[in-house]
Amino acid sequence: QVQLVQSGTEVKEPGASVKISCKTSGYTFTSYFLDWVRQAPGQGPEWMGIINPRSASTVYAQKFQGRVTMTRDTSTSTVYMYLTSLRSEDTAVYFCVRDPGNGYGDYWGQGTLVTVSS
Amino acid sequence: EVVLTQSPGTLSLSPGERATLSCRASQSVTSSSLAWYQQKPGQAPRLLIYGASSRATGIPDRFSGSGSGTDFTLTISRLEPEDFAVYYCQQYGNSPRPFGQGTKVEIK
Numbered sequence: 331q332v333q334l335v336q337s338g339t340e341v342k343e344p345g346a347s348v349k350i351s352c353k354t355s356g357y358t359f360t361s362y363f364l365d366w367v368r369q370a371p372g373q374g375p376e377w378m379g380i381i382n383p384r385s386a387s388t389v390y391a392q393k394f395q396g397r398v399t400m401t402r403d404t405s406t407s408t409v410y411m412y413l414t415s416l417r418s419e420d421t422a423v424y425f426c427v428r429d430p431g432n433g434y435g436d437y438w439g440q441g442t443l444v445t446v447s448s
Numbered sequence: 449e450v451v452l453t454q455s456p457g458t459l460s461l462s463p464g465e466r467a468t469l470s471c472r473a474s475q476s477v478t479s480s481s482l483a484w485y486q487q488k489p490g491q492a493p494r495l496l497i498y499g500a501s502s503r504a505t506g507i508p509d510r511f512s513g514s515g516s517g518t519d520f521t522l523t524i525s526r527l528e529p530e531d532f533a534v535y536y537c538q539q540y541g542n543s544p545r546p547f548g549q550g551t552k553v554e555i556k
Contacts, residue, residue, distance in 0.1 A: 433540030438492035
């Protein structure tokens with residue numbers, strides 16, 4: 331069965347960086363895009379960007395340009411999201427999401443809570 | 449950039465009743481690229497509808513989506529106890545891919 335398993339909770343100070351992993355299984359890794367979506371407490375989801383695991387090409391939401399990097403490791407079927415210059419507004423649950431290529435998410439990881447606090 | 453506005457913010461209904469949720473886009477959505485998700489507390493969103501009206505795998509037929517252009521609707525024909533949750537729409541035709549702010553369906 332399709333599974334997306336993310337790394338654990340992170341607590342960071344303002345100005346720090348965070349790297350979240352998302353290990354996939356149960357399907358052909360290079361056949362589906364992976365999106366990253368975050369959700370701040372009490373808010374709706376927010377799309378951050380997408381990576382094509384086959385080519386490693388990425389598209390980032392303009393809001394995160396310059397602060398976010400998405401990469402992949404085909405040997406372990408894992409994608410990573412790296413976010414720098416963290417501020418309190420980045421406190422959220424971050425999800426990796428399998429995207430069949432049309433743009434919607436059919437399978438979601440369990441989420442990774444990132445708390446940014448001094 | 450497309451902005452999605454969902455209404456109402458909260459819908460108070462009883463099990464067995466019909467729920468009608470609205471999602472309005474600030475500009476026309478490309479090729480009906482509109483999805484609906486259900487989210488329960490502490491869980492990830494679950495895909496219900498894509499392409500405005502296609503049910504995702506395993507989704508009961510009491511869930512249906514309709515609409516085009518700027519106006520979309522999610523209908524739950526008869527609410528089951530497990531349907532009380534928050535529902536989000538998402539536009540995915542262009543980048544970025546915004547979500548609406550959500551409609552909470554609560555037990556009356």
